[in-house]
Amino acid sequence: xxxxxxxxxxxxxxxxxxxxxxxxxxxxxxxxxxxxxxxxxxxxxxxxxxxxxxxxxxxxxxxxxxxxxxxxxxxxxxxxxxxxxxxxxxxxxxxxxxxxxxxxxxxxxxxxxxxxxxxxxxxxxxxxxxxxxxxxxxxxxxxxxxxxxxxxxxxxxxxxxxxxxxxxxxxxxxxxxxxxxxxxxxxxxxxxxxxxxxxxxxxxxxxxxxxxxxxxxxxxxxxxxxxxxxxxxxxxxxxxxxxxxxxxxxxxxxxxxxxxxxxxxxxxxxxxxxxxxxxxxxxxxxxxxxxxxxxxxxxxxxxxxxxxxxxxxxxxxxxxxxxxxxxxxxxxxxxxxxxxxxxxxxxxxxxxxxxxxxxxxxxxxxxxxxxxxxxxxxxxxxxxxxxxxxxxxxxxxxxxxxxxxxxxxxxxxxxxxxxxxxxxxxxxxxxxxxxxxxxxxxxxxxxxxxxxxxxxxxxxxxxxxxxxxxxxxxxxxxxxxxxxxxxxxxxxx
Amino acid sequence: xxxxxxxxxxxxxxxxxxxxxxxxxxxxxxxxxxxxxxxxxxxxxxxxxxxxxxxxxxxxxxxxxxxxxxxxxxxxxxxxxxxxxxxxxxxxxxxxxxxxxxxxxxxxxxxxxxxxxxxxxxxxxxxxxxxxxxxxxxxxxxxxxxxxxxxxxxxxxxxxxxxxxxxxxxxxxxxxxxxxxxxxxxxxxxxxxxxxxxxxxxxxxxxxxxxxxxxxxxxxxxxxxxxxxxxxxxxxxxxxxxxxxxxxxxxxxxxxxxxxxxxxxxxxxxxxxxxxxxxxxxxxxxxxxxxxxxxxxxxxxxxxxxxxxxxxxxxxxxxxxxxxxxxxxxxxxxxxxxxxxxxxxxxxxxxxxxxxxxxxxxxxxxxxxxxxxxxxxxxxxxxxxxxxxxxxxxxxxxxxxxxxxxxxxxxxxxxxxxxxxxxxxxxxxxxxxxxxxxxxxxxxxxxxxxxxxxxxxxxxxxxxxxxxxxxxxxxxxxxxxxxxxxxxxxxxx
Numbered sequence: 014x015x016x017x018x019x020x021x022x023x024x025x026x027x028x029x030x031x032x033x034x035x036x037x038x039x040x041x042x043x044x045x046x047x048x049x050x051x052x053x054x055x056x057x058x059x060x061x062x063x064x065x066x067x068x069x070x071x072x073x074x075x076x077x078x079x080x081x082x083x084x085x086x087x088x089x090x091x092x093x094x095x096x097x098x099x100x101x102x103x104x105x106x107x108x109x110x111x112x113x114x115x116x117x118x119x120x121x122x123x124x125x126x127x128x129x130x131x132x133x134x135x136x137x138x139x140x141x142x143x144x145x146x147x148x149x150x151x152x153x154x155x156x157x158x159x160x161x162x163x164x165x166x167x168x169x170x171x172x173x174x175x176x177x178x179x180x181x182x183x184x185x186x187x188x189x190x191x192x193x194x195x196x197x198x199x200x201x202x203x204x205x206x207x208x209x210x211x212x213x214x215x216x217x218x219x220x221x222x223x224x225x226x227x228x229x230x231x232x233x234x235x236x237x238x239x240x241x242x243x244x245x246x247x248x249x250x251x252x253x254x255x256x257x258x259x260x261x262x263x264x265x266x267x268x269x270x271x272x273x274x275x276x277x278x279x280x281x282x283x284x285x286x287x288x289x290x291x292x293x294x295x296x297x298x299x300x301x302x303x304x305x306x307x308x309x310x311x312x313x314x315x316x317x318x319x320x321x322x323x324x325x326x327x328x329x330x331x332x333x334x335x336x337x338x339x340x341x342x343x344x345x346x347x348x349x350x351x352x353x354x355x356x357x358x359x360x361x362x363x364x365x366x367x368x369x370x371x372x373x374x375x376x377x378x379x380x381x382x383x384x385x386x387x388x389x390x391x392x393x394x395x396x397x398x399x400x401x402x403x404x405x406x407x408x409x410x411x412x413x414x415x416x417x418x419x420x421x422x423x424x425x426x427x428x429x430x431x432x433x434x435x436x437x438x439x440x441x442x443x444x445x446x447x448x449x450x451x452x453x454x455x456x457x458x459x460x461x462x463x464x465x466x467x468x469x470x471x472x473x474x475x476x477x478x479x480x481x482x483x484x485x486x487x488x489x490x491x492x493x494x495x496x497x498x499x500x501x502x503x504x505x506x
Numbered sequence: 507x508x509x510x511x512x513x514x515x516x517x518x519x520x521x522x523x524x525x526x527x528x529x530x531x532x533x534x535x536x537x538x539x540x541x542x543x544x545x546x547x548x549x550x551x552x553x554x555x556x557x558x559x560x561x562x563x564x565x566x567x568x569x570x571x572x573x574x575x576x577x578x579x580x581x582x583x584x585x586x587x588x589x590x591x592x593x594x595x596x597x598x599x600x601x602x603x604x605x606x607x608x609x610x611x612x613x614x615x616x617x618x619x620x621x622x623x624x625x626x627x628x629x630x631x632x633x634x635x636x637x638x639x640x641x642x643x644x645x646x647x648x649x650x651x652x653x654x655x656x657x658x659x660x661x662x663x664x665x666x667x668x669x670x671x672x673x674x675x676x677x678x679x680x681x682x683x684x685x686x687x688x689x690x691x692x693x694x695x696x697x698x699x700x701x702x703x704x705x706x707x708x709x710x711x712x713x714x715x716x717x718x719x720x721x722x723x724x725x726x727x728x729x730x731x732x733x734x735x736x737x738x739x740x741x742x743x744x745x746x747x748x749x750x751x752x753x754x755x756x757x758x759x760x761x762x763x764x765x766x767x768x769x770x771x772x773x774x775x776x777x778x779x780x781x782x783x784x785x786x787x788x789x790x791x792x793x794x795x796x797x798x799x800x801x802x803x804x805x806x807x808x809x810x811x812x813x814x815x816x817x818x819x820x821x822x823x824x825x826x827x828x829x830x831x832x833x834x835x836x837x838x839x840x841x842x843x844x845x846x847x848x849x850x851x852x853x854x855x856x857x858x859x860x861x862x863x864x865x866x867x868x869x870x871x872x873x874x875x876x877x878x879x880x881x882x883x884x885x886x887x888x889x890x891x892x893x894x895x896x897x898x899x900x901x902x903x904x905x906x907x908x909x910x911x912x913x914x915x916x917x918x919x920x921x922x923x924x925x926x927x928x929x930x931x932x933x934x935x936x937x938x939x940x941x942x943x944x945x946x947x948x949x950x951x952x953x954x955x956x957x958x959x960x961x962x963x964x965x966x967x968x969x970x971x972x973x974x975x976x977x978x979x980x981x982x983x984x985x986x987x988x989x990x991x992x993x994x995x996x997x998x999x
Contacts, residue, residue, distance in 0.1 A: 064639070071642040074650055074659050078877035079634040086629035086638050087621075097639040108632040109883045121628040126619065128580075130627075134893065135614040136579035137861060139601040141572040145579050146557070146590040149564040157567055166567050171664040172884055178725050182742055189741035205736040211744035215736065219743065231882050232671050233727030233745075243698040243708065244878050248682035249675055250712065251704035252726075252743055365883065368630060384571035385737050389724050390602045390858065391665055396889075400627065 045411055045487045046091030046115045052495055053093070053469020054101040061098030081106075082471065089116035092485055092492050094471055102466065103495055106473035110305070110337050110483035113366035114407045124403030133395040140169065140392040151395060155402030156371065159340075161347050163357030164373035166380075169393030173336035173364035174230025177299065179387060180360045180372040181234050184297035184330045185217050186381045191328075196382035220254035222287055222295035222329075224280075226307030226476065227259070229299055229334055238299055241306045241476075255287040255295065259304060260312050264441040277316040281323060288327045297330035297359070298323075302348035303444075305337040308476020309452030311443050314352040321354050330359040332372075340366035341408060341486050344418030344448030351447070366486075368404065369397035413486040421448035424482070424493040428453065431501060438504040449488055454478040464506050470499045538904055538980045539584030539608045545988055546586070546962025547594040554591030574599075575964065582609035585978055585985050587964055595959065596988055599966035603798070603830050603976035606859040607900045617896030626888040633662065633885040644888060648895030649864065652833075654840050656850030657866035659873075662886030666829035666857030667723025670792065672880060673853045673865040674727050677790035677823045678710050679874040684821075689875035713747040715780055715788035715822075717773075719800030719969065720752070722792055722827055731792055734799045734969075748784040751776040752797060753805050757934040770809040774816060781820045790823035790852070795841035796937075798830040801969020802945030804936050807845040814847050823852040825865075833859035834901055834979045837911030837941030844940070859979075861897065862890035906979040914941035917975070917986040921946065924994060931997040942981055947971040957999050961992045 060068060064083040071077050082102075088095035092115060094104040104112075114121065124130060138145060145151075156167055168183070170176040190196055201214075208215025223229060223238035230236065231245060237252040239245055260276040263269035288295055300320060304310035324331040338348035340363070345351055349358060357375060364370035371393060381387050408414060425445055432439035437456060444451035455461040458478045465472045475481040484492065553561060557576040564570050575595075581588035585608060587597040597605075607614065617623060631638055638644075649660055661676070663669040683689055694707075701708025716722060716731035723729065724738060730745040732738055753769040756762035781788055793813060797803035817824040831841035833856070838844055842851060850868060857863035864886060874880050901907060918938055925932035930949060937944035948954040951971045958965045968974040977985065 067639050067642065071637060071645075074642060074645055075637070076634075076661070076873050076877070076880070077637075078873075079881055080637060081635040083639050084631065084636045086631065087625055089629065094636070108630065108636060111630065111632065111883060116629050117625075118628060122624055125624045125627040131615055131618045132580055132610075134618040134623075134889070135611060136582065136609050137601065137604065138577065138579065139604065141569075142574040143577045143587070143601060144564060144568070144570075144573060146560050146576050149560065149567060152564075152567055168569070172668075172882070174882060175665075175668060175725060181726075182724075185743065186741045200736070200740060204740060208736050208739040208741075208744075209733055210749075211730055211739075211746055215740055216744040217741050231675075232668060232725050233674075233730075234725060234743075237704055237726075240702055243693070243701050244876060246701040246704075247693060247697060247708055247879070248679045248701075248710050250678065250727075250745055251701075251709040252745075253704055256703075380569050380571075383737060384569070386740070387569070388572055389665070389667060390604060396627070 045416070045489055046118070049091035049115075050093045050101050053103050053499075054099075055467065055469050056100050057098045059096065059098075059100055059466045061096065061100065063097040067097060082466070086116060091115040092488055102469050102471045103492060103499070104471045105482050105484040105488070105496060106471050107483050107485050109365070109473065110342065111365035111368070113340055113404050113486050114413070115485055115487045118407060120407045120410070121400060121403045124400060127399070130396060130399050133399055137391065137394065137396070139390050140395070141388050145395065148395065151398055151402065155398055155405060156367075156369070159346055159405055160373050161349065161357060161361045164361060164375040166375065166377075167371050167373050168387060169369065169371040169398065171391065171393060172370050173362065174232045174235045176336070176362045176364055176370040176372050177229045177334060178232055178234045180332050180362050181221050181297065182387060183360065183372070183374070183379050183381070184221070184332065185219055186386055187330065187379055188219055188296040189217060190382055196378070217296075218293050219296040220252065220291065220293035222255045222257060222284065222291070222298045224259040224300060224304070225256050226304050226310060227256075227299070227301060228304070228306030229301075253293060255291040255293070257287055258283040259310055260316060262311060264443060273313070277312060277319070281316065281319045284320065285323055285327070288323070288329055295329050297332050299332040299334055301334045302338045302343070302351070303447070303450060305481070306475050308479045309443060309481050311447075317349065317352040318354060321356065321358070325356065332360045332362065333358040334362050336362055336364045338450065339363045340404070341414040341417050342366070342448050342483065343450045344414065344421055344446070346414050348447070348450075366404070367401045369394060369401050408486060411487070417448040417486050417488070420488055420490060420493060421451065422446070423490050424449060424496070425451055427493060427497040428500070431497065431504075435501075435504045449482060449484045452479045452481040455480050461503055464503045465499065468499045468502045470496060538909070538982055539611070542584035542608075543586045543594050546596050547592075548960065548962050549593050550591045552589065552591075552593055552959045554589065554593065556590040560590060575959070579609060584608040585981055595962050595964040596985060596992070597964045598975050598977040598981070598989060599964050600976050600978050602858070602966065603835070604858040604861070606833055606897050606979050607906070608978055608980045611900060613900045613903070614893060614896045617893060620892070623889060623892050626892055630884065631888065632883050633888070634881050638888065641888065644891055644895065648891055648898060649860075649862070652839055652898055653866050654842065654850060654854045657854060657868040659868065660864050660866050661880060662862065662864040662891065664884065664886060665863050666855065667725045667728050669829070669855045669857055669863040669865050670722045670827060671725055671727045673792075673825050673855050674714050674790065675880060676853065676865070676867070676872050676874070677714070677825065678712055679879055680823065680872055681712055681789040682710060683875055689871070710789070711786050712789040713745065713784065713786035715748050715750060715777065715784070715791045717752040717793060717797070718749050719797050719803060720749075720792070720794060721797065721799035722794075746786060748780040748786070748788065750780055752803055753809060755804060757936060766806070770805060770812070774809065774812045777813065778816055778820070781816070781822055788822050790825050791817050792825040792827055794827045795831045795836070795844070796940070796943060798974065799968055801972045802936060802974050804940075810842065810845040811847060814849065814851070818849065825853045825855065826851040827855050829855055829857045831943065832856045833897070834907040834910050835859070835941050835976065836943045837907065837914055837939065839907050841940070841943075859897070860894045862887060862894050901979060904980070910941040910979050910981070913981055913983060913986060914944065915939070916983050917942060917989070918944055920986060920990040921993070924990065924997075928994075928997045942975060942977045945972045945974040948973050954996055957996045958992065961995045963989060963992045
């Protein structure tokens with residue numbers, strides 16, 4: 014901790030962060046990640062002078078107004094992100110919930126150096142036309158080895174947003190085929206010509222139903238289902254698609270059981286109303302297991318079972334968007350495993366911690382009736398699929414899903430105590446039993462996030478007032494203690 | 507050529523391919539790519555027994571109906587693609603025009619093994635929030651070092667389709683800001699609330715104007731501008747956006763100068779009519795320098811200059827989609843360099859041979875007025891940006907743009923001779939002076955492409971009847987000779 018001597022010019026807050034790091038060291042250290050820093054270390058304001066200079070340079074060629082902090086990834090390790098000024102922060106935002114097993118994870122470094130990876134990096138195929146001889150094996154030992162129950166096929170994509178859009182396309186083609194009378198009914202001349210004009214009947218008048226405060230991406234189709242914030246949607250053309258009420262649960266849950274059950278029943282009734290009456294009938298309903306960007310809004314397993322039943326009853330496809338919730342963070346590999354569904358979702362989309370993207374499906378009829386209907390040049394990236402396989406290996410080796418369930422319970426209990434000690438500072442605490450996928454509302458959220466940096470923690474927000482915790486899967490009790498100490502300091506500032 | 511002995515069971519066509527390979531060897535060999543096979547080598551029908559088995563396996567989990575051939579990329583080299591049955595084909599399709607400098611290029615292999623690459627693979631940032639300290643330098647020494655003249659900034663993306671959609675979003679935000687009265691005019695309460703409903707005035711009623719037979723991608727926004735084939739568009743909701751006539755030139759150009767000039771003038775008049783009268787006014791016009799998927803449709807530099815003038819006159823943004831034409835294949839780094847434009851395009855999109863994607867722009871007002879309006883989690887991929895830098899290095903080291911211009915002229919002259927010798931077989935030959943970006947119409951196009959495999963060449967089609975040549979930039983005269991011999995064999999079959 015050579016930097017302690019250099020701390021003369023530090024703010025008091027920074028010094029307490031250093032002390033947090035030191036107290037951590039004295040507590041003894043047993044990490045899932047060898048060689049990780051023993052705690053945060055704040056040497057300058059953030060951004061410090063080196064970061065400021067680099068941001069100024071970058072801004073000449075790249076919009077930097079959304080920059081949260083600059084990072085030196087070569088120096089970052091495990092749960093800790095390091096910046097060019099040498100500040101070391103415990104990272105519980107993790108690249109918007111997309112780093113699964115730590116910075117510079119040795120298992121991934123090994124996968125990244127494998128001949129297979131080099132081959133796939135420099136010989137990127139057009140996967141639909143020219144797949145490699147071992148593509149099936151890469152899928153089966155990787156992406157498909159963690160396929161949600163009941164879903165045994167995949168369409169690969171490059172990021173969450175295009176994964177969702179491809180799932181939408183599959184839904185539209187499936188429903189149109191049903192209307193048409195099956196896969197063998199030929200398209201009419203009118204359909205063939207009108208679609209070239211973007212007109213009916215060849216184009217579709219169906220819709221995708223999503224929920225208020227949902228986030229499913231920012232391309233034109235997904236943005237039409239995203240209802241998070243105006244700044245995401247302003248000035249962009251959008252489809253006239255329906256949005257259903259999402260139940261706004263009250264916390265603590267046990268004190269509001271009746272009201273919450275009613276809110277969920279009302280929301281389901283709203284879904285059924287829209288399915289049966291909206292002028293553009295939904296081909297599919299898409300839902301996040303926990304609305305993430307929209308403010309960490311939860312609903313009960315019973316609500317999602319109701320949604321599965323409703324969609325089945327009206328023959329509307331049920332798409333679960335696990336882009337942010339998937340890959341272990343909720344204490345299950347897929348968050349929808351918490352629901353005990355009677356039948357699986359029709360499609361489950363994934364990205365972020367998978368470091369690649371796509372949608373899983375089971376029903377073979379979701380393959381469109383002809384080739385080239387669901388197609389693009391790259392259709393994903395084998396290099397990133399190989400990386401996901403490395404991530405899966407690490408998750409299994411270290412039993413990280415179960416680990417995250419336990420660490421999450423520990424962290425949740427710690428925040429519960431803080432919430433009692435500091436009334437009004439940790440409101441609507443949510444995510445109990447959901448691994449480390451925990452959030453609460455802060456009365457001064459943006460200030461909270463800013464202060465967090467001064468005490469050596471990188472935390473993200475969501476919605477208007479939520480502080481969302483999105484640690485990596487290698488986040489341990491030792492890190493939870495640092496985070497709890499830091500959060501107490503923040504509210505005392 | 508051990509396989510020659512094993513060729514007892516081969517089709518006659520395959521034997522001639524072997525002979526082509528052998529005659530190539532006797533011709534002497536000087537390649538830009540050390541260790542490349544000396545010619546094609548066909549050992550089995552394609553797909554051979556091993557490929558058939560692998561496709562069957564793959565089909566259980568991944569739609570294989572668009573599979574053209576399976577590849578063993580570990581064995582592929584330079585201009586040659588190898589399949590699991592040991593067949594070696596000269597590849598002038600190159601993963602739908604996306605392999606720039608050859609399979610297993612040693613410069614790229616070196617880049618792929620660099621500590622920088624490993625770091626960027628395993629520590630993928632959310633680029634908008636947490637860029638790495640050296641992101642500016644990676645951009646400046648790579649992507650931006652080849653920026654089109656007049657454009658000095660970039661928004662990075664993951665593939666051509668989302669690059670185009672992000673360019674559309676920039677255009678919509680720019681035009682809305684103009685209507686609103688500038689960047690400092692605040693959004694109204696009505697705009698903020700209506701956009702959450704996908705309604706006006708917060709959502710946009712503007713459009714993107716594209717051309718008949720254009721291809722700009724298959725996500726919901728780009729698919730609304732794509733007018734290539736019904737199979738690309740059927741059953742998918744689309745925006746009511748305008749499509750202008752694209753001039754259908756007659757060949758040979760010198761014999762149809764008057765007609766072609768009239769076709770181009772008519773097309774420009776159609777653009778102006780749509781800009782001024784279409785109910786959803788265009789925020790931007792998007793155009794490919796050569797319509798690629800739509801059948802390799804060319805227009806003259808004068809046409810594109812006219813388009814630039816028209817868009818400037820009516821204050822509509824001008825987006826050039828260089829996803830397929832960019833990175834050297836037309837004998838210029840960017841195809842629009844052929845046009846001698848009075849002012850640069852407002853945005854130029856790229857992907858494919860760049861192995862990454864994005865849009866270049868120059869006008870700072872194309873950065874939306876607030877952060878987070880143009881944003882997503884990954885916003886591209888530094889690993890692929892580093893690979894593009896390696897590609898640029900290789901293009902410069904071997905002077906591949908000029909090389910491709912020369913090889914293209916040589917190949918074009920060869921096909922011209924074939925067209926005279928075999929009337930009706932190489933119709934509407936096009937791409938003169940456009941590097942190797944050459945195409946012609948074949949009376950039996952699909953059969954032509956199929957036969958090509960039997961003589962050891964992998965060729966792609968586009969539109970209804972075009973054979974499109976998309977060799978890599980390391981394609982040399984020696985390969986042109988093999989290709990010309992093969993094409994002569996095909997039409998004689």
